[in-house]
Amino acid sequence: MYLYLFNMADKKTKIEELYENEKSRGFVNHLIHAYLPLYKVTKVWVFEDKKPVHKCSICGQNLIDIETVFQRVAKSKEFAGEFVDQLRKDLDGKPVKYEDRFMVKHITQGAVMAWTGEKTTTHLCQQCVQDLLNMVQTGIIMGDKNINYQVNKMRRNTFFESFTSSPSLNPTEIKVVENIQEKVEKAPQHKATFGDLEVLQQLKKKMEDEEAKKQLKTGENIPFESSKTVKISKKEKS
Numbered sequence: 001m002y003l004y005l006f007n008m009a010d011k012k013t014k015i016e017e018l019y020e021n022e023k024s025r026g027f028v029n030h031l032i033h034a035y036l037p038l039y040k041v042t043k044v045w046v047f048e049d050k051k052p053v054h055k056c057s058i059c060g061q062n063l064i065d066i067e068t069v070f071q072r073v074a075k076s077k078e079f080a081g082e083f084v085d086q087l088r089k090d091l092d093g094k095p096v097k098y099e100d101r102f103m104v105k106h107i108t109q110g111a112v113m114a115w116t117g118e119k120t121t122t123h124l125c126q127q128c129v130q131d132l133l134n135m136v137q138t139g140i141i142m143g144d145k146n147i148n149y150q151v152n153k154m155r156r157n158t159f160f161e162s163f164t165s166s167p168s169l170n171p172t173e174i175k176v177v178e179n180i181q182e183k184v185e186k187a188p189q190h191k192a193t194f195g196d197l198e199v200l201q202q203l204k205k206k207m208e209d210e211e212a213k214k215q216l217k218t219g220e221n222i223p224f225e226s227s228k229t230v231k232i233s234k235k236e237k238s
């Protein structure tokens with residue numbers, strides 16, 4: 001209850017505003033699936049599209065990619081004198097306006113680092129990634145129906161993807177898994193039938209067996225089976 005009151009008193013973040021608006025809730029759901037869990041979030045090395053300007057899809061802040069930062073750092077050497085001037089002012093305790101600071105003027109130009117997720121064309125600033133994560137965490141704690149549904153759906157997707165992305169299964173087996181996933185999504189409690197669970201169990205066993213075979217072939221995970229030990233045991237026998 002204390003947590004609830006605390007959250008109510010806080011000023012709403014942009015992502016919370018978008019989430020509360022029915023028209024943009026679908027978009028927020030897309031972001032939840034694209035940016036969570038956090039391993040999906042990566043810095044943008046280079047913007048794939050050729051758009052001249054990139055903005056955070058949530059707050060509208062200007063964004064920059066890593067390649068541009070490198071290019072501008074290389075170019076900024078021409079203005080090294082300005083950097084020395086700024087250092088001198090900093091040391092003397094003289095204020096330098098934000099937009100006149102070397103880093104802002106020549107490198108970031110007021111933009112912040114761009115981040116992106118999986119299966120999305122959106123880009124976010126770091127603050128909005130954090131706000132999105134916080135909103136989902138609070139939603140889980142508060143029992144927000146939609147957020148819980150999205151998170152559970154994400155868990156199911158990850159579970160089924162471990163099958164459908166496995167090189168150990170053939171196209172027919174993957175199709176079988178996809179059909180089961182479709183059935184589960186439509187089922188009232190999103191539960192698989194006993195028969196389907198058995199099928200998944202068998203496929204999982206197949207995947208594990210194939211994985212074990214591969215490790216035997218490459219000799220991975222068998223650190224003690226060196227040629228020496230084999231020779232010694234042969235001698236003992238003879």
Ligand SMILES: [Zn+2]
Pocket residue numbers: 056057058059060061124125126127128
């Ligand atoms: Zn943002």
